[in-house]
Amino acid sequence: MTQAAIPNLAPALAEVFLAVAAMALLMIGVFANAQKAFGRTQVFAALTLVIAAVLVISGAGGARVETFGGLFVSDNFSVFMKVLVVLGALGSLALAGPYLREHKIARFEFPVLMVLSVLGMFIMISSNNLMSLYVGLELQSLALYVLAAINRDRNRSTEAGLKYFVLGALSSGMMLYGISLIYGFSGTMDFDILAGFVAGHAPALGLVVGMVFVITGLAFKVSAVPFHMWTPDVYEGAPTPVTAFFAAAPKAAAMALFVRVMMGAFGDTVDSWQQIIIFISIASMLVGAFIALVQTNIKRLMAYSSIGHIGYALVGLAAGTTAGVEAVALYIAIYVTMTLGTFAAILAMRRDGGQLEEIGDLAGLSKTNLPLAVAIATLMFSLAGIPLLFGFLGKYYVFLAAWQSGLVELVVIGLVTSVVSCYYYLRIVKVMFFDEPDGALEPIQGAGVRAVLSISALVNSPLSYFLLLAPLAGASAWAAQSFL
Amino acid sequence: MTFLEEHLLSLMLSVPVIGALIILMVRHKDQAQANSNVRWVALLTTILTFFLTLYMWMHFDASNADFQFVEKAKWVGDIQYYLGVDGISVLLIVLTGFLMPIVVLASWDAITVRVKEYMIAFLVLEMLMIGVFSALDIFLFYVFFEGGLIPMYLIIGVWGGANRIYASYKFFLYTLLGSVLMLVAVLYMIMTAGTLEIPALMDFPFSPEAQYWLWLAFFASFAVKMPMWPVHTWLPDAHVQAPTGGSVILAGVLLKMGGYGFLRFSLPMFPDATQELAWLVFGLSIVAIIYTSLVALVQNDMKKLIAYSSVAHMGFVTIGIFVLNVNGIEGAIFTMLSHGIVSGALFLLVGVVYDRLHTKEISRYGGLATNMKVYAVSFVFFSMASIGLPGTSGFVGEFLVLIGAYKADSWLAFLAATGVVLGAAYMLYLVWRVIFGVLDKEDVKTMKDLSAREKLIFAPLIAVVLWMGIYPNSFLEPIHASVAKLIADDFSAPAAQDAAHGR
Numbered sequence: 001m002t003q004a005a006i007p008n009l010a011p012a013l014a015e016v017f018l019a020v021a022a023m024a025l026l027m028i029g030v031f032a033n034a035q036k037a038f039g040r041t042q043v044f045a046a047l048t049l050v051i052a053a054v055l056v057i058s059g060a061g062g063a064r065v066e067t068f069g070g071l072f073v074s075d076n077f078s079v080f081m082k083v084l085v086v087l088g089a090l091g092s093l094a095l096a097g098p099y100l101r102e103h104k105i106a107r108f109e110f111p112v113l114m115v116l117s118v119l120g121m122f123i124m125i126s127s128n129n130l131m132s133l134y135v136g137l138e139l140q141s142l143a144l145y146v147l148a149a150i151n152r153d154r155n156r157s158t159e160a161g162l163k164y165f166v167l168g169a170l171s172s173g174m175m176l177y178g179i180s181l182i183y184g185f186s187g188t189m190d191f192d193i194l195a196g197f198v199a200g201h202a203p204a205l206g207l208v209v210g211m212v213f214v215i216t217g218l219a220f221k222v223s224a225v226p227f228h229m230w231t232p233d234v235y236e237g238a239p240t241p242v243t244a245f246f247a248a249a250p251k252a253a254a255m256a257l258f259v260r261v262m263m264g265a266f267g268d269t270v271d272s273w274q275q276i277i278i279f280i281s282i283a284s285m286l287v288g289a290f291i292a293l294v295q296t297n298i299k300r301l302m303a304y305s306s307i308g309h310i311g312y313a314l315v316g317l318a319a320g321t322t323a324g325v326e327a328v329a330l331y332i333a334i335y336v337t338m339t340l341g342t343f344a345a346i347l348a349m350r351r352d353g354g355q356l357e358e359i360g361d362l363a364g365l366s367k368t369n370l371p372l373a374v375a376i377a378t379l380m381f382s383l384a385g386i387p388l389l390f391g392f393l394g395k396y397y398v399f400l401a402a403w404q405s406g407l408v409e410l411v412v413i414g415l416v417t418s419v420v421s422c423y424y425y426l427r428i429v430k431v432m433f434f435d436e437p438d439g440a441l442e443p444i445q446g447a448g449v450r451a452v453l454s455i456s457a458l459v460n461s462p463l464s465y466f467l468l469l470a471p472l473a474g475a476s477a478w479a480a481q482s483f484l
Numbered sequence: 485m486t487f488l489e490e491h492l493l494s495l496m497l498s499v500p501v502i503g504a505l506i507i508l509m510v511r512h513k514d515q516a517q518a519n520s521n522v523r524w525v526a527l528l529t530t531i532l533t534f535f536l537t538l539y540m541w542m543h544f545d546a547s548n549a550d551f552q553f554v555e556k557a558k559w560v561g562d563i564q565y566y567l568g569v570d571g572i573s574v575l576l577i578v579l580t581g582f583l584m585p586i587v588v589l590a591s592w593d594a595i596t597v598r599v600k601e602y603m604i605a606f607l608v609l610e611m612l613m614i615g616v617f618s619a620l621d622i623f624l625f626y627v628f629f630e631g632g633l634i635p636m637y638l639i640i641g642v643w644g645g646a647n648r649i650y651a652s653y654k655f656f657l658y659t660l661l662g663s664v665l666m667l668v669a670v671l672y673m674i675m676t677a678g679t680l681e682i683p684a685l686m687d688f689p690f691s692p693e694a695q696y697w698l699w700l701a702f703f704a705s706f707a708v709k710m711p712m713w714p715v716h717t718w719l720p721d722a723h724v725q726a727p728t729g730g731s732v733i734l735a736g737v738l739l740k741m742g743g744y745g746f747l748r749f750s751l752p753m754f755p756d757a758t759q760e761l762a763w764l765v766f767g768l769s770i771v772a773i774i775y776t777s778l779v780a781l782v783q784n785d786m787k788k789l790i791a792y793s794s795v796a797h798m799g800f801v802t803i804g805i806f807v808l809n810v811n812g813i814e815g816a817i818f819t820m821l822s823h824g825i826v827s828g829a830l831f832l833l834v835g836v837v838y839d840r841l842h843t844k845e846i847s848r849y850g851g852l853a854t855n856m857k858v859y860a861v862s863f864v865f866f867s868m869a870s871i872g873l874p875g876t877s878g879f880v881g882e883f884l885v886l887i888g889a890y891k892a893d894s895w896l897a898f899l900a901a902t903g904v905v906l907g908a909a910y911m912l913y914l915v916w917r918v919i920f921g922v923l924d925k926e927d928v929k930t931m932k933d934l935s936a937r938e939k940l941i942f943a944p945l946i947a948v949v950l951w952m953g954i955y956p957n958s959f960l961e962p963i964h965a966s967v968a969k970l971i972a973d974d975f976s977a978p979a980a981q982d983a984a985h986g987r
Contacts, residue, residue, distance in 0.1 A: 366642075370601075381634055386660075388612075388631030396623075396671075403671045411671065415664035422660055426637070426653065434641045434649055465627075470560045477561075 011065040011074035012126070014055040014082070018119040021048040022112060029108030037108035038100070045111030046093055049118065053086040064482065066128060070190050073128035080329055080479035081125045081256035084336055088248030089118050091340040091456075094448030095347055096241035099355070103239065105151050113150075114245065117143035121253035128264070130179045130189035130214075133257060137175075137221065141168050144250060148238040160237025167230045171220035178213025181206055191265040199268035208272050214261060215276055221254035224314060225283035228307045235303035240355065243299060244343030247306050248336045255313055255332050259325055262317060263483045270320035277318040282413050284311030289420040297357050298346055301424060302339070305383060308421055309335050312385075315414050316398035319405040326480035327401040331394035333472060334382075334460075338391060341379045341456025344449050348372060350442040359428060364437025372444070373432045375457035382460035384425040385418050390460040393469060397476075489543060492553050493567040493618045496536050496577070500607040500614075503529025507603050519599040523592055526603035530584035533610065537581030544574050546962045549969035551620060551683060562680050566621040571966030572747050572817060573617040575959060576740055579824045580613045582948070583736045587729040589941050590832050594728055594839050595643060602643060605635040606729065613737050617744060620682045622670055629741065630663050636730065636738065644725040651718075651725035658718040662708035669701035673753075686752040686973075692760075699757035702749050703765075710742030712765075712802060713772035716795045723791035724844070728835030731787060735794050736828035740820045743801045747813070747970070751805065755974035758806065765806045770899045772799035777906035781913065786834045786844045789914055790827060793870060796903055797823045803900055804885035808975045812888025813967045814960055819881030821959060822952055826869045826878055829945045833863050836938055837918075840931045846914065851923030856933045860919045862942050867911045869949050872904055877952030 009016055025048065029041045056079055064075040093114060100106035120140025127133040145168065149161020183189055185206040186197045198207070220227040235243050266273055288308020295301040313335065316327035349356040366373035382391035395418065399411045444450050459468060488495070507525050512518035545552060551568030559565050569577060587606060595602050612635070615628035633656055641652035674680055677688040690698060708715045719739075723731050751758050773796050780792035797819065804816030836859060837852070838844055853860040869876035872883075882904060890897035923929055934942070952959055 366598075366601075386630060386634060387627040388634060392627070392630075396667075399667070400671050400674065403668075404675055408668075411668055412665075415667060416661070419657060419661045419664055422657060423653070426656060429637075430641060430649060430652070433638060434652070462631075473560045 007069065008065075008067045011059065011067045012072055013059065014052045015072075015119060015122050015126070017055055018048065018052050018115060018122065021051075022115045022119060025108075025112045025115060029112060032108070038106040038110065039097075041108040041111040042093060042097065045115050046090060048115055049086050049090050049093070052118070052122075053083055056082045056086075068132075070192065071129045071132040072123070072126050074126055075482040077256070077260070077325070077329070077479045077482035078126045080475060081252060081332075082122055084252045084333055085118060085121045085125070085249045088252055088336045088340065089114055089245065091336075091452050092241055092245035092248060092343070094452050095244055095340075095344055095446075097448060098446040099239060099241050099347055103151060103154075105239065107150070110147070110150060113143045113147050117147070118249065121249060124253050125256045125260070127257065127260065128191045130182065130191075133261070134172075134176065134179065137217075137257070138172065140250060140253065141172070141221075144168075144246065147242045147245070148234055150242065151239050156237040157239060160234045163230055163237075164234045167220070171217045171227065174213050175217025178210045178215075178217065181210025181213065183210075185210065191260070194265040195268055198266060203269055203272055211266060211273060212276065215273065215280075218254065218258045218261065219280055222251060222258060222310050222314075223303075223307055224280045224310050225287045225307060226280070228284070228287065231307060232300045232303040235306075236297060236299045236357075240299070240343060240347055243302075244340060244347075247302065247339040247343065251306065251310065251339075252332050252336055255310070255317075255328060258314075259317060259328055259483075263320070263325055267320075267483065274318055274320055277314055278407065278410055281311050281314035281318050282410065284308060284314065285414055285417040286311075289417040292421065292424050295424070296359055298349075298359050298362075298428075299357055301359065302342055302346070305421070305424075306339065308417070309339075309383075312395060312398055312414060312418075315402050315407075315410055318407060318410060319398075319401040321401060321405055322480045322483050323404055324398075324401040325483050326476045327394075327397035329476040329479045330397050330472060333476065334390055334394040337456045337459045338379055338383050340452055341375070341460065342383070344453035344456065345372070345376045345379065347446075347449050348441065348444045348453065350445065351439060353442075356441075359431055361438075361441075362428065362431050363435040365432040365441065368437050368440035372441070372453075375453055376432060377429045378457045378460050380425040380428050384422045386422070388462050390464045390468070393465075393473075397473075488539070489553065491555065492536065492540055493555055493569070493614075496533055496540075496581075496614050496618075497567075497611050499533045499536065500529055500611040503532075504604045504607040507600055507607070510600065519596075522600050522603050523588065526588045526607060527585060529607060530581075530588050530610065533614075534581040534585055537578045537614075540569070541574060541578050541962070544569070544962055546571070547965055549965035554620070562674070563623045564621045564680065566624065566681060567618045568620045569618055571963045572970075573744065574962055575817070575821055576617045576737075576744055577614055579740070579821055580610060580617070580737050582944075583732060583824065583828055584610050586828070586832070586941050586945065587732050589937060590732065590835055591727070591729040592937060594835060598642065602639070602729075605639050606733070609635040609639075609733065613733075613741075616741055622674065622680045622682055622685065625682065626663075626667060626670055629745075630660070632738065632741075633659055636734070639730040640722055640726045643727040643730070646725075647721070648725040651721040654718045655722040658715070659708055662705040662715070665701045666705035669698045673698065682748065688753070690754060692756045695754040695757035696760065699750055699754040699761060702745065702754075703761075706742040706745040706750070707768070708742075709745065710739060710798050710802065711795060712742075712768050712798065713775060713795065714768075716772070716776065719795060720788045720791040723794075723831075724785060724787045728831060728838065731831040731835075732828040735790070735831060736824040739794060739798060740824060743798070743805060743816060743820050746802070746805050747817070751808075752970055752974055759808070759975070762806045762808070765802050766896055769799040769802045769806075770896070772796060772802075773900060773903035774906065777903055777910060780910040781906070783910075784846055786846055786914070786918070787831065788844075789846070789910065790830045790834065793907065793910065794823065794827050796907060797827070797870075799903065800882055800885050800900065803889055803896065804881075807885075807888045807892040807896070808971065809888050809891055810964075810967055810971055811884050811891065813970070814963050815881050815884025815886075815888055817963055817967075818877075818952075818956065818959060819885060822869070822877035822881045822949070825945055825948055825952075826866055826876075829862075829866045829942065829949075830870065832941060832945075833859070833866060836934065837931070841927060846917050848925065849918045849928055850921040850925065851919075851928070852931070853919045854923040855929060856931060858934045858939065862934070862946065863919050864915055865946060866949070867915050869953070871908045871911050875950070875953045877949045877956075879953060880956040 123136030151157035292304035382389035554568035619625040776795040783789035804812040872878035
């Protein structure tokens with residue numbers, strides 16, 4: 001056991017590549033002529049993400065590898081979640097072009113910031129130490145704050161960025177405080193050592209308090225109730241492609257981090273955190289279901305919907321078992337496709353050269369543009385978790401895992417709120433299919449929007465029961481092996 | 485032929501889907517021509533499916549109480565693609581296959597907007613209904629059972645009447661709420677028994693305590709679907725607002741899923757709880773029979789009246805199922821089949837006059853016997869079948885249920901029998917107001933009698949009702965073995981009878 005001067009970089013190859021590539025992209029952006037800068041960085045950023053995903057996947061299959069003195073870990077779970085993050089980022093990058101150009105915010109910083117935040121997410125997902133957790137989280141968040149405010153001439157966008165920043169800083173502060181308590185009471189920040197420290201006996205009170213603060217910070221990042229207040233405003237205010245990105249990639253990464261902290265570091269003391277997770281899960285599901293009922297802006301609606309969905313994913317985490325982790329991984333994977341598709345649909349809502357955001361603007365869409373209406377309806381039924389669509393599978397797995405851990409009340413409440421939330425998804429279907437059109441939407445602009453929308457509608461269609469279910473369930477089971 | 489027999493159920497599931505895909509690809513410059521092509525494809529698809537179901541009926545081994553035409557394949561994890569039919573489900577599938585071509589024919593001229601989507605919705609629905617009756621994997625069953633909500637929601641919402649949006653929401657959310665409770669129970673069963681196979685779950689001994697809750701959870705779902713009083717209120721709304729075809733399928737097949745669910749899940753899987761809670765079902769059924777019959781008496785809307793009569797008939801079905809003897813259960817299944825055809829026919833009859841006058845108000849009609857003779861004969865015929873006149877299908881089912889009820893408890897039989905009397909009252913009152921009386925309304929006078937297409941719709945229905953009434957054995961034959969096995973496996977102990985008495 002000789003400590004090499006340069007740590008083993010092989011497990012972190014994707015991260016190293018992303019970091020270098022982000023710098024290179026910055027150069028490309030700066031030196032390219034202003035007209036072409038965005039398009040070029042966009043293409044190269046997409047390429048970078050794809051290569052990063054390939055690097056991640058090519059490193060898969062091996063056993064768990066640690067490097068940087070245990071700060072960084074690469075295992076099945078990290079591979080699965082990183083691929084999801086890349087998919088989320090690629091999807092939103094594909095959506096971005098036409099919208100950003102139209103709003104004159106197609107700056108080369110956009111793809112660069114996206115790559116940087118993906119790097120942060122990768123580090124979060126692979127963190128095996130409270131220190132690397134914090135570094136990853138902050139790298140991700142700082143990039144996201146800027147992205148939220150990227151439309152700097154528009155008040156809503158800057159407001160969203162500021163709100164996100166202030167509240168995010170607050171939550172980071174709480175998290176740091178929690179980390180300091182954990183360190184104080186256990187003498188370590190390493191997840192593996194922490195896991196050994198808490199195993200076998202009830203943890204010290206100070207440690208539990210520290211854990212609660214860390215959970216608070218994490219709950220903020222996944223926008224779980226009661227730390228969700230920023231979500232609707234940021235979703236509504238940020239440019240739509242950015243919102244799509246927020247809803248997909250960071251959610252997946254933060255959920256992965258959540259799972260890693262709870263199951264990795266505190267996996268042997270499930271009793272001391274289970275009730276907290278149950279509480280925020282129930283609260284998220286309730287808020288997501290009831291407050292969304294009265295929304296008329298579809299971006300705000302999706303914000304509450306995402307809060308509810310995080311609640312469902314947390315049901316799987318609350319189970320505190322490997323089956324629960326498997327369910328969370330599956331749920332998030334399906335959620336990423338649903339949410340990207342929905343935001344692609346929102347970008348497709350255009351009339352008279354302007355972007356629309358009211359649900360009522362979809363009226364009679366089935367008469368004017370049936371394929372779009374069918375795609376949206378598929379996504380809505382899938383979000384609602386109606387069997388026959390793919391979204392049901394995620395719910396099925398999380399609730400099965402929760403039942404196996406004996407959380408009956410959680411399962412019942414979760415299912416009842418899913419009926420409530422059905423109402424607003426149905427309302428969108430109703431508006432599209434039952435109402436009379438006010439006027440047709442413009443044809444969809446941009447191949448990216450069209451591609452993301454049709455792929456995600458296909459993924460969520462019943463077809464997936466035959467084609468995608470088996471591989472996805474297999475992959476998530478494989479990912480969950482990391483927590484055996 | 486062996487290939488056909490081995491994959492018969494898969495074929496039945498795939499033919500409607502293939503038909504729907506073909507319809508999706510129908511394109512024509514002339515919209516009318518395109519619509520006509522769509523109708524023909526839908527008709528041929530449903531007829532082909534019907535032939536497949538007939539083939540299954542002919543090759544069904546009535547002496548075998550086990551599942552037949554079984555198909556089993558690994559899918560994901562514990563979930564299997566596992567299909568099969570027994571005596572309880574085989575005829576329900578035939579019923580589905582039989583009603584679908586009729587629905588397509590009935591919608592021929594009535595549906596003029598978005599014909600393509602309409603037919604696709606119905607074909608998908610047909611596939612899901614056949615799936616419900618043939619699934620032997622509980623996950624698969626749940627997916628089919630719930631999935632049916634989507635096409636029906638769209639059918640009611642897009643092609644329905646004035647208040648269709650309220651009705652479609654109510655239909656969807658009511659049934660969904662019932663079903664998610666069932667999902668909780670399903671998850672528990674999967675966990676405890678460690679299997680998703682319905683036949684294996686039937687043999688698994690759940691503890692009496694667990695049975696109690698599981699039974700209630702399944703009851704929540706099936707009672708809504710059935711529908712039983714007091715959770716029946718979605719039905720009149722859905723029926724009144726749905727297009728004729730939707731009403732026919734709703735009354736004819738979707739309601740039967742509740743009864744089928746009781747027979748497939750509640751009885752064999754939770755026998756103790758079934759005996760313990762039979763009183764609850766009896767109570768609700770009796771209320772349903774008497775109360776909804778009285779409500780039917782005062783209706784002004786034809787569809788609403790028939791909807792309430794459906795609730796009353798379903799009361800007979802639930803009584804028959806829960807008296808837990810051979811007569812009762814066979815009667816219940818027979819009543820389901822008969823009601824599927826008779827109420828479907830009644831909705832079609834309403835549809836016929838609705839297409840002409842665009843109202844379902846009873847008071848807007850009167851004296852139709854004068855100018856619509858064939859129509860009047862059909863109307864009276866199906867009313868009689870609904871009342872349960874001997875010689876029609878309605879009689880056999882109700883009679884068997886009453887025998888079964890009498891064996892269990894004479895008071896139960898007495899109260900149930902009042903439903904027959906009340907049934908006669910509201911149906912005859914309806915006939916009197918619509919068919920007889922004076923033909924004094926100008927627009928009613930100009931109404932034409934049944935067209936050739938409409939006659940073609942009603943002829944097979946009349947034939948089947950008579951066949952079922954005169955020689956019920958063809959329909960009871962396949963049921964016997966499976967019902968006998970159900971009783972022998974779970975309810976043969978003498979204690980069973982006592983519990984069923986509610987003592």
